[in-house]
Structure formats: structure tokens, C-alpha cells
Amino acid sequence: MMDNASRPIGVFDSGVGGLTVVRALMERLPMENIVYFGDTARVPYGVKSRNTIEQFTTQIVDFLLKNEVKALVVACNTIAAVAGYRVCKMAGAMPVTDVIAAGAQAALNTTQNGNIGVIATTTTVNSNAYARAIHSKAPQARVLSQAAPLLVPLVEEGWLDHEVTRLTVREYLKPLLAEQIDTLVLGCTHYPLLKPLIMSEAPRLALVDSSTTTADAVALALEENGLLNRNNTAPDYRFYVSDIPLRFQTIGERFLGRSLEQIEMMGLG
Ligand code: DGL
Numbered sequence: 001m002m003d004n005a006s007r008p009i010g011v012f013d014s015g016v017g018g019l020t021v022v023r024a025l026m027e028r029l030p031m032e033n034i035v036y037f038g039d040t041a042r043v044p045y046g047v048k049s050r051n052t053i054e055q056f057t058t059q060i061v062d063f064l065l066k067n068e069v070k071a072l073v074v075a076c077n078t079i080a081a082v083a084g085y086r087v088c089k090m091a092g093a094m095p096v097t098d099v100i101a102a103g104a105q106a107a108l109n110t111t112q113n114g115n116i117g118v119i120a121t122t123t124t125v126n127s128n129a130y131a132r133a134i135h136s137k138a139p140q141a142r143v144l145s146q147a148a149p150l151l152v153p154l155v156e157e158g159w160l161d162h163e164v165t166r167l168t169v170r171e172y173l174k175p176l177l178a179e180q181i182d183t184l185v186l187g188c189t190h191y192p193l194l195k196p197l198i199m200s201e202a203p204r205l206a207l208v209d210s211s212t213t214t215a216d217a218v219a220l221a222l223e224e225n226g227l228l229n230r231n232n233t234a235p236d237y238r239f240y241v242s243d244i245p246l247r248f249q250t251i252g253e254r255f256l257g258r259s260l261e262q263i264e265m266m267g268l269g
Contacts, residue, residue, distance in 0.1 A: 002068065005229045008033035008236070009218065010069030012060045015043030016248070017152075017189030018075030019255035020211040021099065022237075025073070028215035029222070031232040035067050041243035041267070044152060045078040046121025046188070053123070057083040059268040061090045063240070070227050073218055074098035077187050077210070078121050081129035095221040100124075102217040103185050103210035104133035110206045111183040114141050117176035117205075119148040120187030130187055144179045148172045148188070155190040156251055161197055169194065169201050183208060193254065240266040 009029075011022055015038050022036055037060050039045070045053050057079050064072060072091050074080045079087070080098035088096050107116045118130045124147075131143040151172070154165045176184065185208045186192055192209045199207065222228045229235075241248070244265055252260040 004070055005227055006033065006232070007068050007070035008035045008238070009071050009073060010035050010037070010064035010067065011073040011075050012037040012064060012079070013076040013189055014038070014045035014078060015040050016252045016255050019252055020189055020192045021073060021075035021214050023255070023257045024211040024215035025218060026237075028212075028219055031229045031235060033229065033232065033236040034238070035064060035069060036237075036239045037063060037266070038239070038241045039268070040241040040245060040248065044121070045076065046123050046149060046152065048123065050082045053079060054083045054086055056269070057086055058090070061087055063266065063268060065090070069094075071095045071097070071218065071222060073214065075214070076189060077124045081124040081127040095225050095227070097214055097217045097221055099189070099210040099214050100129050100133050100187075102213040103187060103208055104130060105137070106208045106210065106213035107134060107183050107185050108138050108141065110208060111141070113180065113182045114138075115179060115181045115183075116141055116143050117179070117181035117184040118143060118145040118187045119151070119172060119176075119184065119191065120145065121152070122147040122149050124187055130185060142179070144176050144181055146172050146176055148191075151194065152188065152190050155193050158251070158254065160193055165194065166197060166201065169198055173198075173202055177202060182206060186210065237262065239263045242267055
């Protein structure tokens with residue numbers, strides 16, 4: 001049995017996109033051990049029903065709890081949007097951080113004119129989760145949401161600076177820019193990889209990348225709960241996925257920003 005602080009942080013996503021959060025955690029909390037689960041066999045979640053996402057989420061959280069994690073990080077906007085309460089219920093007293101709460105707070109810290117744009121998957125937009133999270137803290141803020149589902153496959157294809165992606169981004173941003181947003185939340189784990197392209201399309205927008213704000217929120221939660229690992233110069237990283245599809249390594253390394261070692265396959269359900 002490990003002592004509490006030495007136990008790993010459990011991070012999970014519908015696929016590889018959550019590795020952007022792992023990357024931010026490795027930078028922000030370099031002494032923490034991390035266990036990651038990506039449901040690559042069943043991705044994308046962004047077009048699935050609430051019931052299905054809840055059921056998959058329960059299986060993932062079960063798996064991470066068996067791995068004796070000390071905290072949970074929901075690194076998937078879609079899961080946070082429709083099954084966040086389920087995660088909290090299963091976690092009990094364990095700290096849970098999610099990309100939506102962190103992204104909503106960061107958007108409020110960033111906006112000057114109170115007009116916040118959100119791009120996300122269709123399920124996340126339909127759940128209205130970002131608007132609810134923002135309005136719970138600032139009822140007067142205007143939240144303009146746009147589903148941008150085509151960006152997920154474009155990122156997976158590696159078309160990060162491709163004309164097709166540029167035109168797609170331009171089309172999705174048009175209605176948001178027309179509403180004078182000054183801040184754009186990248187409300188899907190895949191979108192931070194498109195930051196340079198989005199910035200060149202809309203240079204005046206402030207972009208909220210929830211991976212870095214989530215890492216800050218995790219650091220705070222660990223500190224508050226006395227769970228920070230302060231003496232670990234050789235952190236252990238374990239990556240579990242439910243399938244290893246073609247080109248997984250290449251795509252995963254792009255998200256993680258470093259080589260992806262120790263990947264294990266773990267079927268759930
Ligand atoms: N991870 C999902 C999210 O952040 C995007 C991919 C999916 O649709 O599963 O919303």
C-alpha cells in the first residue's frame with residue numbers, strides 16, 4: 001500500500017486528446033505519478049448519447065480507482081459535460097478536477113468585454129455545460145457556443161496547418177466573431193493543437209486552453225488536500241488505452257509532446 005501522496009493522479013479521456021492535459025500536468029507537477037486511460041476503442045464520445053457516455057465513464061472510473069489513484073482529472077470536455085456528477089459521486093472525498101470548470105474560470109479571468117465564445121463537440125454544446133459553469137459565477141456574461149465536430153478528425157489526421165482546416169475554422173468562427181467575442185474557449189481536448197492556426201485566423205481573440213488551467217486547478221486541489229508529491233524525481237507514467245489503432249503512436253506523441261512509452265491495452269466493459 002502506497003502512502004497517499006505517492007499514489008498516482010488518474011487522468012482520463014475518450015481517446016488520445018486528454019494527453020494534452022497530461023502534458024500540462026507533467027510540466028506543472030513534475031513530481032507526480034500519472035495513470036492515463038484513453039477509451040480509443042469507443043472514441044468519439046462527442047456524438048454519443050448521455051446514457052452511453054455515463055456507462056463508459058463508470059467503467060473508466062472503476063478502473064482508475066482500482067489503480068489506487070489519489071485524485072481524478074476528467075480530461076474530456078464531453079465526459080465533464082454530461083457525466084461529471086457521476087465521476088464526483090464515485091470519487092467520494094477524492095478531489096476531482098475537470099476541464100470545463102477550469103476552462104470556465106479561465107475564460108472569466110480573461111474576458112474584457114464579457115462576450116465569451118466556446119467551440120466544442122456537439123454533445124458538449126448541447127449540454128450547455130460551459131454556459132452553466134460561466135453563468136454560475138458571472139450571470140451577466142454572454143456565452144456564444146458553436147459545435148465544431150469536424151475539427152476532431154482533422155486534428156487526428158495531423159492537418160494542423162492545412163487549408164481545409166483553415167477554412168473549417170474560419171466557417172466555425174464566423175458567427176462567434178459576429179457577436180464580438182474577445183475570448184474563445186477551446187472546449188475540446190483536440191483543439192489546443194490548433195492554437196497557431198486559430199490565432200492566425202482571429203489574432204485579436206484571447207484563447208483559453210483548458211489543459212493548462214486544469215493543471216493549475218489540479219495543483220491547487222492536491223495542495224489543499226495535502227496530497228502533493230514533493231519527493232519524486234523519477235515519476236512513473238502509465239498509459240492505458242482500450243485499443244491501439246493505426247498511427248496511434250504518432251498521434252499520441254503529437255498530443256503529449258514527447259515519446260509515448262509504456263502503453264498497455266485494457267479492454268473495458
Ligand atoms: N475528448 C473529447 C472532448 O474533449 C473530444 C473527442 C470525442 O468526441 O470523444 O470533448
